[in-house]
Amino acid sequence: MSAAEAFAATMVSAFCVAILVVYGCHLVGLAFSPSLVAPVAAVFTAVIGWRLFTGAHASVPELIRYLAVVAIPLGWMLWRAAPSLLPLGSQGDLTHHLQLVDYIERHWRLPRGPDVSPYLAEMTDYTPGVHVLAALAGRWHGTDGLHVIHAVVRLPSHSRSDSCI
Numbered sequence: 001m002s003a004a005e006a007f008a009a010t011m012v013s014a015f016c017v018a019i020l021v022v023y024g025c026h027l028v029g030l031a032f033s034p035s036l037v038a039p040v041a042a043v044f045t046a047v048i049g050w051r052l053f054t055g056a057h058a059s060v061p062e063l064i065r066y067l068a069v070v071a072i073p074l075g076w077m078l079w080r081a082a083p084s085l086l087p088l089g090s091q092g093d094l095t096h097h098l099q100l101v102d103y104i105e106r107h108w109r110l111p112r113g114p115d116v117s118p119y120l121a122e123m124t125d126y127t128p129g130v131h132v133l134a135a136l137a138g139r140w141h142g143t144d145g146l147h148v149i150h151a152v153v154r155l156p157s158h159s160r161s162d163s164c165i
Contacts, residue, residue: 004066006056010049017041017048018136019129022110031109034139077150085147096123097131101145104128104135 001009018041025032078085087094100123103111110132111124134145134152141148 001056002059002062003056004062006052013048014045017044022132026110034136081150087149100131101134
């Protein structure tokens with residue numbers, strides 16, 4: 001494994017661990033706290049990264065190319081969304097996804113039960129990985145999920161973490 005691959009896998013694990021912590025809270029019926037998810041995800045990600053980098057061979061040009069492939073599209077998306085960083089989109093379901101992010105931010109739990117169906121409709125049963133990451137990233141950066149959604153959607157897609165979201 002190269003250092004670029006180890007870096008990408010470590011980034012994917014950071015996203016996946018955060019989502020898994022939230023899902024674990026959901027399974028036992030608890031709300032989650034962004035201030036609790038951050039250190040738990042950081043510890044597990046550090047352990048995973050250490051294990052991956054231990055056997056990785058260094059290739060600085062490969063790492064630079066990987067970072068460019070991630071940074072350039074991310075920069076372009078953020079530039080397009082500037083200065084407000086509001087999501088760009090013309091599809092009707094964008095509103096529903098943002099409603100789910102808003103629900104998570106308001107309650108710090110995943111939707112559960114029939115009482116949220118009138119508010120979230122089909123999003124009640126949607127897999128909320130990216131939505132959770134947007135809400136968490138917004139809180140961790142002193143804003144909201146609405147203003148970080150582009151970065152959150154863009155980073156995992158370049159790190160190939162779609163399978164955990």
